[in-house]
Amino acid sequence: MTATSGVIYIKGLAQPLLADGSVTSAQGFRAGALAAGIKASGKPDLGIWAADVECVAAATFTPNKFPAAPVVLSRTRLDAADGRAQAVVFNAGNANACNGRQGLSDATETTRLAAEKLGISPDLVLVASTGIIGVPMPMERVRQGIPRLELRSDAGNAAAQAIMTTDTRPKESAIAIEIGGKEVRIGAMTKGVGMIHPNMATMLAFIGTDANLDKRFARTALKRAVDRTFNMITVDGDTSTNDSCFLLANGLSGAPTLAASSADAERFAEALEAVCTDLARKMAADGEGASKLLQVDVTGAATEADARAAARAVVGSSLVKAALHGEDPNWGRIFAAVGNSSAKVDASRAALWIGSVQVARDGIGTGVSKDEARAQMHGAEVQMRVDLGLGSSEARAWGCDLTEAYVVENSSYST
Numbered sequence: 219m220t221a222t223s224g225v226i227y228i229k230g231l232a233q234p235l236l237a238d239g240s241v242t243s244a245q246g247f248r249a250g251a252l253a254a255g256i257k258a259s260g261k262p263d264l265g266i267w268a269a270d271v272e273c274v275a276a277a278t279f280t281p282n283k284f285p286a287a288p289v290v291l292s293r294t295r296l297d298a299a300d301g302r303a304q305a306v307v308f309n310a311g312n313a314n315a316c317n318g319r320q321g322l323s324d325a326t327e328t329t330r331l332a333a334e335k336l337g338i339s340p341d342l343v344l345v346a347s348t349g350i351i352g353v354p355m356p357m358e359r360v361r362q363g364i365p366r367l368e369l370r371s372d373a374g375n376a377a378a379q380a381i382m383t384t385d386t387r388p389k390e391s392a393i394a395i396e397i398g399g400k401e402v403r404i405g406a407m408t409k410g411v412g413m414i415h416p417n418m419a420t421m422l423a424f425i426g427t428d429a430n431l432d433k434r435f436a437r438t439a440l441k442r443a444v445d446r447t448f449n450m451i452t453v454d455g456d457t458s459t460n461d462s463c464f465l466l467a468n469g470l471s472g473a474p475t476l477a478a479s480s481a482d483a484e485r486f487a488e489a490l491e492a493v494c495t496d497l498a499r500k501m502a503a504d505g506e507g508a509s510k511l512l513q514v515d516v517t518g519a520a521t522e523a524d525a526r527a528a529a530r531a532v533v534g535s536s537l538v539k540a541a542l543h544g545e546d547p548n549w550g551r552i553f554a555a556v557g558n559s560s561a562k563v564d565a566s567r568a569a570l571w572i573g574s575v576q577v578a579r580d581g582i583g584t585g586v587s588k589d590e591a592r593a594q595m596h597g598a599e600v601q602m603r604v605d606l607g608l609g610s611s612e613a614r615a616w617g618c619d620l621t622e623a624y625v626v627e628n629s630s631y632s633t
Contacts, residue, residue: 235496236403239392240374243405244428246270246470249373251380254363256349256356257311262380264363266332267424268305272342273466275303276436278444280461281417286315286351287325289462292344295329301433304342306424306464307332307364310381310409311349312356315459324355331364346422346462348383348409378407381422384506384627385411391496395489397482400473402429404489408497412506412628414453415534416444416461421501423448423463425493429486430469432477439487440465447494450526450615452534453505454624502533502616503598507623511599512542516561517612518569518605524561525613528606531559533617542600543619547591549577556604567607573600 242249251265277296279289296303307328314321325345333340347355378388392405410421431439444463469475476483503511514532519525532538535555541548549570556563570578573594577586594600 234393235492236392236394239405240390241267241377241405241407241424241426242371242374243392244403244426244468246428246468247405247426248369248371249377250367250369251373251376252363252367254309255359256309262376263310264360264367265377265380266305266307266335266364266367266369267377267426268336268369269426269466269468271468271470272302272304273468274431274433274436275301276433276440276465277344278440278463280458282457282459282461284316284459286313286347286460287317287321288314288345288347289460290322291325291329292346292462295341295344299341301436302342303344303466304338305332305336306344306346308346308381308422309349309360310383312347312353313349313351313460314347314355315351317352317354320354324357327357328360328364331361335364335367344464346460346464348381348422348460351459374405374407378409381407381409383409385409386504389497389500389504391493393489393493395485397429397471397473397476397486400471402471402473402486403427404429404493406493406497408501410501411504412453413456413458414451414501414505415455415457416448416451417457421458421461423497425463425465425490427465427467428469428471429467430471430473430475431467432475435476435478435483436465436467438478439490442487443491443494446491447498450530450613451498451502452530452615452617453502453508455534499616502618505618505624506627507621508618509598509621510542510619512539512617512619513599513601514615514617515601515603515612516606517603518607518609519611519613520562520606520609522611522613524606525611526615527559528556528561528563528604529613529615531555531561532602532604533615536620539617539620542595543621545592545595547572547577547588547595549583549591552602552604553578556606561606562608564607569605569607571603
């Protein structure tokens with residue numbers, strides 16, 4: 219990764235990223251955050267991210283059968299408003315999940331308070347929460363905190379810090395591209411390092427753009443980006459009750475409206491995917507207790523769905539993750555994970571690389587020394603590639619190692 223003239227170049231990404239990118243990098247977005255006392259640590263835990271005007275909105279949410287109140291309310295709001303929204307009010311330290319009717323009432327009141335602060339209709343305010351499950355929301359702290367929020371266009375980093383729970387660092391990204399002779403920006407922030415195994419959603423993600431998007435294109439572009447990035451990471455195989463990913467497009471760049479058939483539609487979709495890829499890598503690298511980021515490429519698959527399934531199986535395998543931590547090139551575990559997935563594979567043609575070293579060919583070991591393979595597992599990032607021997611489809615997934623620190627972190631989370 220190299221930085222030049224205010225942009226960051228990341229190997230594998232088609233577009234350079236803005237070096238100082240945040241969720242308020244696009245025109246017409248503001249944010250505010252403060253410590254309301256929801257977290258016991260006293261760190262920032264409450265905030266609002268808002269656009270200056272009503273936006274085209276799209277979102278993906280957790281498929282967990284115990285959806286948190288913020289997920290239920292935000293999904294309902296977007297459906298009722300036909301994909302329009304202007305703000306998201308958020309908190310960390312309390313998930314407001316499994317709280318029954320009171321939880322939904324508290325989420326609704328939180329959006330009403332945010333709407334009053336912004337001077338807009340509550341119907342245009344979405345809500346996101348993260349933290350411990352099954353504990354009532356401390357609404358008095360929310361009621362006292364929201365009126366004190368100060369929203370600014372330079373407060374993106376403060377907002378990213380306020381959504382952190384066990385994250386060790388904020389996760390932000392942004393990009394600038396040209397659409398119809400106008401500069402268009404996409405800025406985003408995410409959180410999530412534990413209970414990470416998204417499926418049609420992500421932990422918490424906020425993506426703002428000043429592009430002018432047709433609502434159908436907004437939905438399809440977001441779904442494609444999420445499927446290829448956030449849905450391809452795992453830390454521990456658990457999908458949260460609160461996963462939400464929001465995209466707001468305010469159109470303030472003045473660029474022409476983008477629909478799926480537009481000449482610049484693919485350019486925007488690639489830029490959106492670049493931002494989400496950057497954030498997905500950052501979440502996997504910051505997995506609870508993690509010391510290594512794992513990137514797995516699957517090639518030679520019969521279909522993209524097979525490639526995705528195989529890649530997710532490898533990064534999600536506890537045995538692979540433990541071997542990664544110990545820098546043990548036990549390549550049989552990788553083949554076993556692929557074989558346990560739903561992906562079709564030709565076992566007589568399958569091949570495997572750890573870093574640049576090929577450890578298996580035609581389904582059997584190459585005889586390379588363990589020391590040579592182990593050397594590829596040193597450092598903070600390890601790459602593997604599996605070829606399924608069947609076709610031309612491919613996919614990429616990210617994960618992390620499984621360490622003692624993960625067990626320590628999660629053995630006393632609620633106490």
